[in-house]
Amino acid sequence: xxxxxxxxxxxxxxxxxxxxxxxxxxxxxxxxxxxxxxxxxxxxxxxxxxxxxxxxxxxxxxxxxxxxxxxxxxxxxxxxxxxxxxxxxxxxxxxxxxxxxxxxxxxxxxxxx
Amino acid sequence: xxxxxxxxxxxxxxxxxxxxxxxxxxxxxxxxxxxxxxxxxxxxxxxxxxxxxxxxxxxxxxxxxxxxxxxxxxxxxxxxxxxxxxxxxxxxxxxxxxxxxxxxxxxxxxxxxxxx
Numbered sequence: 289x290x291x292x293x294x295x296x297x298x299x300x301x302x303x304x305x306x307x308x309x310x311x312x313x314x315x316x317x318x319x320x321x322x323x324x325x326x327x328x329x330x331x332x333x334x335x336x337x338x339x340x341x342x343x344x345x346x347x348x349x350x351x352x353x354x355x356x357x358x359x360x361x362x363x364x365x366x367x368x369x370x371x372x373x374x375x376x377x378x379x380x381x382x383x384x385x386x387x388x389x390x391x392x393x394x395x396x397x398x399x400x401x
Numbered sequence: 402x403x404x405x406x407x408x409x410x411x412x413x414x415x416x417x418x419x420x421x422x423x424x425x426x427x428x429x430x431x432x433x434x435x436x437x438x439x440x441x442x443x444x445x446x447x448x449x450x451x452x453x454x455x456x457x458x459x460x461x462x463x464x465x466x467x468x469x470x471x472x473x474x475x476x477x478x479x480x481x482x483x484x485x486x487x488x489x490x491x492x493x494x495x496x497x498x499x500x501x502x503x504x505x506x507x508x509x510x511x512x513x514x515x516x517x
Contacts, residue, residue: 385502390447
């Protein structure tokens with residue numbers, strides 16, 4: 289019930305292409321769904337996050353699509369660039385103060401120039 | 402804004418010794434801080450949650466006596482790895498929430514611990 293399943297494990301995309309990473313969850317008590325970007329040897333950085341009251345959120349080249357009935361959410365990176373090459377983690381948490389983040393396994397993205 | 406720092410960024414210690422890692426929120430007061438451990442090519446695993454002035458809440462399987470957490474102020478939390486062993490070698494990352502009721506967590510840059 290606490291798991292967040294993330295796919296694919298790794299992804300190679302051509303420069304300018306669209307990168308798509310998917311996550312699924314089981315616990316309907318989850319109320320917050322962030323995506324993090326992590327470069328080697330660095331801490332994760334928040335990219336974008338969504339609450340269940342909306343089905344899509346866009347910030348620049350990053351879009352989260354959220355399907356509450358399917359308990360799935362995805363990250364789309366438009367016009368992918370070599371600088372986007374990193375590991376991406378989806379996560380989920382409940383309403384604060386119980387907002388411990390449960391992370392997906394991560395996706396290693398490589399954008400080929 | 403919302404910057405979290407960690408010190409040191411990397412540390413090497415001998416087996417059996419203790420090492421302290423500091424996590425500071427630089428421009429906000431952190432009501433809650435979280436400590437994670439990340440092994441190479443793996444995800445982040447939550448170790449414990451701490452609130453200022455309270456005892457930390459540890460996740461199942463995390464040894465309280467080995468990983469001592471102190472949240473002495475609204476801007477500082479420390480993680481002490483006691484009697485470190487090579488299997489404790491990992492990347493330790495802290496995060497902080499700015500307000501009670503806030504969803505967002507701001508992550509520090511991490512501390513690489515190597516136990517020889």
